[in-house]
Amino acid sequence: MLGPILETLIGGLLTGVLYALVALGFVLIFKASGVFNFAQGAMVLFAALSVARLSEKFPLPIAIVLAIGVMIVLAYAIEFLVLRRLVNQEGIVLFMSTLGVAYFLEGFGQTLWGSDIYKIDLGISKNPIFLFESVFPGGILIDPEEVAAAVICAILVTVLAVFFQVTRVGRALRAVADDHQAAQSVGIPLNYIWLVVWATSGIVAIAAGMIWGSKLGVQFSISLVALKALPVLILGGLTSIPGAIVGGLIIGAGEKLAEILLGPLLIRWFDLAGGGIENWFAYVLALLFLLVRPQGLFGERIIERI
């Protein structure tokens, strides 16, 4: 039994990295602008479609560069057309506006790029690797695609961390995250910072979109992976980049293990028509966790002052 569990764990952790990648986009934006960006899923779809369709005409690296340009233009459009006009509104209003943006992007992306299935070929082998075949019967299965995703994610996080810590923009960004008004009063241009985070988050979306796209084929359903990132977010804390990573790992591993271990038990006990518990399990896991730590794993402690 250990073999399968280990294998599930590893598979779950690797999937978790993918969740983390999407969650990262959420966190970046929430941290810097307080916007709970529900359009992140649509952005991933849009990014993936851009890369896929552009790569039909150009070599992949050029397609990626072009797609980055597209995402920056998109970020600018969102900042200029939406966010700038909703400054100082309540969180829920901003949240709703991103839902609107999500709708728009889903329609716009499909109009612009088409609604068929498109391919992104990262050139990674799809065939599984089996490790420790001598120790466990059948070995431990590793998906090279997911390993690649994990590596990309690690690189991206490192780059982002460096970006945040070292560059001037990064510092400004952190200042904005801490206190909008204060940051503005010391002359940090808020609009510019928002543009930067939305663009950054767009680039993260490209990474996520490419990996998911290469896994699933680029099509509409990619936008739904955003839903998978939500429990990761609250588990890790809405404002924490490490939280997104760790949360992703916990959720990924937790839900897969639950499906494999708990699912069959539930089916037996309650005579269910099949398992499929991983969908809600991630949320329930996150929920239970929040009951202990309402601000998430790495979220800033909520201090009530009166």
Added chain:
Amino acid sequence: MANEVTAPADTFPRLLVRNARQFADRPAIRHKDLGIWQTLTWAQVFEDVRAYAVGLNRLGVKRGDTIAIVGANRPKLYMSVMAAQVLGAVPVPVYADAVADELAHVLVHAEVRFAAVEDQEQVDKILSVAERLPKLEQMFYDEKKGLRDYDHGKLHPIDELIAQGRAVLAQDASVSKWLDGEIAAGKGLDTSIILYTSGTTGPSKGVVLTAKGCIDAATDTVAFDHLDSHDEALAYLPLAWVGDHYLNYAQGLAAGFCMACPENAETAMQDLKEIGPTFYFAPPRVFEQMLTRVMIRMGDAGFPKRQLFHYFIGVARRYGETILNHQPTPLVGRLLYAVGKVLIYGPLMNVLGLSRVRVAYTAGEAIGPDLFAFYRSLGMNLKQLYGQTEAFLYVTAQPDGQIYADTVGPAAPNVDIRIAESGEVQFKSPGMFVGYFKDEAKTKEAMTADGYVKTGDAGFFDDKTGHLKIIDRAKDVGRLNDGTLFPPKYIENKLKFYPNIREAVAYGDKRDFVTVLINIDLTAVGSWAERKNVVYGSYQELAGHALVYDMIARHVEEMNRALSEDKVTAGAQIKRFLILHKELDADDGELTRTQKVRRGFVAERYAPLVKALYDGSREADISTEVTFEDGRKGIMSARVEIRDVKTVPVATALEKVA
């Protein structure tokens, strides 16, 4: 209004008895209190007043005593008046915003033994001059707040008196009988009330009025305007003013209509909107401010709406009055007016709280013809009356259908008017006073030998209409050094018809030419300044602004043209003017409590300015003592610019007219 068979309803208590019977369940007094309009029916009012009277009597109030009534329009204070009259005592209402000194003067002069007051503020005011009021025995108050720890030996909540009275009445049937006796004992010719004049000239005088006179006059005008128990009036005028006592109290009792007391001064406008009175009185100043606000608010409306508004106001100006007067009007006019009524007039009147008004009056000073026409054209039956405290208000009133902006109407019912040699208007009326309280001399002065009352106003009967026209105070009408007639009030009023001009004081008597001091209207000019991007920090700064001067100068020139068109006034054109650096204020004695200008006082106070107006200076310095809102005093200095204005040569003007 059928009189009681048993006893003629020639006293207010007996009118109350009648109303309690006839209109028992109809509302008598409303009061916005605790968030809603608390309503008392005539029966309830009567019941409370009886109890109150008993309570007062136990404190020693008896026939002939005077009771000061100090406070805002509150049911309990009106009931105090009624209760006093039930006992045959004489209520003496005092202006609530009178300073302690003025208050003391009235209380001393009227020899009051009792005072019914509104709240802690008035109690404090009276206590602050207590040593001057040895005769004052007891005070009754309406609002308990803050009075808990006062010495209650001489202080009683009105509620408590009513409760005591009620208890006594319940226990002792003989008291009730005695009370009926007291009501029956009242005579129509007894003094019903003493109203102190606001004192435009000198200290105020107590005008003594009889019950019968009051009631006769009120009954006449109630019939004149077809008021009945279904009408509703907002009691917001000062309690001590003859207008309130006549229009609301006397007419209310005579017609049995309901008077509604606002919650407090801050909410009066809102309360007006809520109540939507059917009978409304306001001095021209209020109508003028209302119109100014309408225009300012409309100025901020969007372009299409503004156009719509002005178009339909134009329609109303063309057809509104003829329709109101039931004169022949072209069909297209009627149709357009009907549309305008739906789109503009109806809603506008509604927002102003005037949509239910059947009869509205204005009086006190001349009303601008435009202003007057504006309200009438919107369908409001606004009329003018001319009156005096000494007449118990009405001397003339405009009957429906005979309304002219420049006259005050024919004599009110049963009023006899004549014009004296000197041009002074004199009258005899049912409500006319019996004399000034404790002032034989003044009384004599005010009456002619044959019993006519001298109004002190100059006027004449218009040839065309037969209506009375008032020009000015008889003593104020002067002559320039060249002999030209100089009616200052006439000039001032004409100037004040400009929304930007709030107050004007004209000088010219025994001088070479006419000059004016002008007060700008902060609301109107402020709004104008905002549109023109004129920056200002204070009233003073705005008043001294060159652009403001330019604008006012244009008004004055226009006014000169108008004056030049009339033979009588063509010589009285304005040559120079200045804009005062501060608003004229009753607290500084520049205005009366009824907001009339005290021209003489102003001339003294601003003597350097008046001098400069005639010595050709371009500017003049002035420093005056002012009273701030919290009562502190300070000195205000300013340098005021003086402007010359073009006048129209008389000859040319007359040619043009010809």
Added chain:
Amino acid sequence: MTRTNFGAVLVALLGGIAFAAPAAAQNEQFIPHLVYRTGAYAPNGIPFANGVADYYRLVNERDGGINGVKIVYEECDTGYATDRGVECYERLKGKGPTGAAYFIPLSTGITFALTEKAPVDKIPIISMGYGRSESRDGSVFQWNFPLLGTYWTAADILIQHIAKIEGGMDKLKGKKIALVYHDSPYGKEPIALLTKRAQLNGFETMFLPVTHPGVEQKATWLQIRQNKPDYVLLWGWGVMNSTAIKEAVAVGYPREKMYGVWWSGAEPDVRPAEDGAKGYNAVMLQHGAGQFKLHEDLKKFVYDKNNGTAKWDETGEILYVRGAINGMLGIEAIRTAQKRFGNKPMTGEQVRWGIENLDLSADRLKQLGFEGVLKPIKVSCADHEGARTGRIQTWDGKNWKVSSDWYTADEAVVAPMVKETAAKYAADKKIAPGCLTN
């Protein structure tokens, strides 16, 4: 609190506008066309929709309509969502001079919902290869026509094929067959038959639901890897199919042991997996991929006039062909009805009669250009399915290749199930079973 009704007023106004559409010409047959060209299932919905539309266009261009009655069709995008499908149905059902001829929902969920509505509105539902399996009982489901095969038929054929590979029905004993299904009524349909078959033939089953839209199958396939079923049946749609094949690749499950239903056996399902899909099988709804006789006409009358809805290269795709077949069946039903009721636009009720009496012989099919694509179909009140045969096809990395003989579902197994389930439905719904005669 009904200030609300402002909303209702608004609605009424808008609704009024909705009805102000211009009246259609009298000699037109209106056919609503429910499609999904958007959303998660668009890649599968588009070719199907194109096939149907092109067939209608072909009939109009080539024959000038059905016996002179022009076909007017209107698309309505359902996005594969039941409520939007119902909205489309309600909007389109009354259009045209005679109302909607029939509906092709292309969604089991929508079919379920319309099943409740069709008898009231008297409009037949053609659900070729989907919908309720028991709806082939025309005495209860008088308005449903799951032509050419139900899911029970599909499942039965697959079991027969597996048995054949194993060497006979008795060899199934002890085998483990997993069903990876789309977690919706569609995916759940075969469970009943597989359960019954498992009892009969002694194999073990394993049911693994995949939540809509099916991009998340990692745990499912890890379970398969750990439980090592002998065969995996795939009842997916849209992205779920390609994801399943990819995940199978990722866990190293042999594709040769995977059998899809006919909705899991089209090009968009295998193409994204590329080489990984090689060896994957699916049951055919009779027809396979590739252009055939019909395409000559399509080219001549539609595509050469630049009037086609798809790209020419795509007209040989399985779902496109299936669309064309759907179009053809509908048109032929109308034609059948016209034989009885005259050459004019048919009402839904008349079309229903036409479908129920549809009899496409081999000759007729050849005439229509479907030779070798379809076998003869004969519908009757007792049998709204009309035919229940199928073959297996295998993806060779480039193309679908037919890899088996014809199978026919075993009536001994399926018929009693249909009878029992339909009877239960009739009881629940208080329907008195019986055949309609017109």
Added chain:
Amino acid sequence: MRAPAGSTVAAGEVLLSVENVSLSFGGVKAIQDVSFDIRKSEVRAIIGPNGAGKTSMLNVVNGFYQPQHGRITFKGTTRTNMRPYDAAHGGIARTFQNVALFRGMSALDNIMAGRTLKMHRNFFWQILRIGPALAEEDEHRHRVEEIIDFLEIQAIRKVPVGRLPYGLQKRVELGRALAMEPDLLLLDEPMAGMNLEEKEDMSRFIVDVNEQYGTTIALIEHDMGVVMDLSDRVVVLDHGAKIADATPDDVKRDQNVIDAYLGVAH
């Protein structure tokens, strides 16, 4: 508005006593071993320089913070672990230094909300809004209107509080606290940020509340003039510790207090 009922403490007796209370956040000691009492019907001021722990003290009294040490006895009951709503049930009301009104509601509704505890009709009556529920609503509206009258805020009763100027917001907040008919009213800097006139008004209201309804008041205030005028006794805190507890006059002369205010190093 009535004088609070059900209180068993007579005027002049101890209503609330705080004994040896200490409170710390992490390592920061906000309150160190403070004891004092509040007598029925008095106006008790708590003063001290910034950061002296005054607000923390109020927070402890009304259950927002749980002290690590010490006892608090209110109306004869010593409480252990208590939440703010328990304090409210017990008869403690308060206002906040930074106005804590319900910004989405009108002034009237804010004050009505203060009567939540006094209203008892259940859900179903409220759904139907007939009979007893309506009578109850009317009765409490009447009470609330009396408070509005008392605080002279008639003109703004239906204005959403967010739109009101600061001074009026403070008044509404006081109204909400009064609506609870508390035995003990805690006022946290009721005059902070007000102009002279508003301060005078507020002082008048505080005195009136105390006199008219006999409400016991504990007050934090910076304006020494106000404190000296209003209060009967004063507690002085500095750096979380009590440095004086006496009448206003005595406190004024207390050297410790003078030092604390002048910032003499400890």
Added chain:
Amino acid sequence: MFYREAGQFKTTYGSDEAIFPIVQDRWFVIAAIAFAVLVVPLFAGQYLYTEVLIPVLILSLAAIGLNILTGYCGQLSLGTGGFMAVGAYAAYNLALRVPEVNLILVFLFGGLMSMLVGILFGVPSLRIKGFYLAVATLASQFFLEWAFARIKWFTNYAPSGSVAVGPIELFGIPINSPERKYLFVFILVAVLALTAKNLVRSRVGRMWMAMRDMDIAAEIIGIRPLHAKLSAFAVSSFYVGVAGALWGFFRLGSWEPLAFDVNRSFQILFMVIIGGLSSILGSFLGAAFIVLVPIFLNQLPGWLGVGLSTATISHLEFMIFGAMIVFFLIVEPRGLARLWAIAKEKLRLWPFPY
């Protein structure tokens, strides 16, 4: 413009606190009700009933439910679809297993079950706030969706997992025609909307709003968070549950859990926000907007005679819908109800601009 408020003064608290204190509003409402009940049936076709009126009314009810929770009590929830499912399945099972129960009780039962589940899932709100709570409520959404797909008893062991309701009748009158369904739904929704309005303007409503506006201050005036939040969850879920049952019975007839998926939750949330938070009227306006706009957009090209492909129309629909949401939020973040209120205020002040 139509208001003549002068003279409409209030002499009792009851009239001062009436839902429609202005006479003209009362007439308008009465006319609207009369129109909906008497006039609509004269001209409405089936499409208008089943695709416009009934859905708008039912979803309005769900939106009222969510509005109570999110708008009045400030607890953002994305689990509305799940609670609707509870209502629908509970009602289905009661009607199935105890067929003699009155239809109204069936719906109330749906609401009550949903209420119980709502209370259960409301417990975390005592600890969790804001977006954390919103995401946490998705747990209930996904769990419930899953439960109804998996637990066979709920679907009466239907092999397809889809359930269908039989003929519906009330007091022996079959509710089979769209018109009858509409009238039934209309009356039920009207009554429930009225009760909701009563609740939110009473003590309970103030308690919720206090909790929403400032929870600390709410506690200090004696409101227990437990009581306030859970009661909001309970009432909200009740409404949502009844709406779910109505949706199942009157709109769908047969359904599967997918009918109550997370998109439904978002749809209702859209209604609440576009309609206006903390406004019962807004719930109706929002529902009408969200239901009508797609229908309208879908048909618009046809009316305009623009030949667009179905796919383009669908994509455009997405884009326009998204853009409209953003547009509305920019123009008036407080929703249609706020716009309505502004319009009404303008009419009251007409001809003045303020």
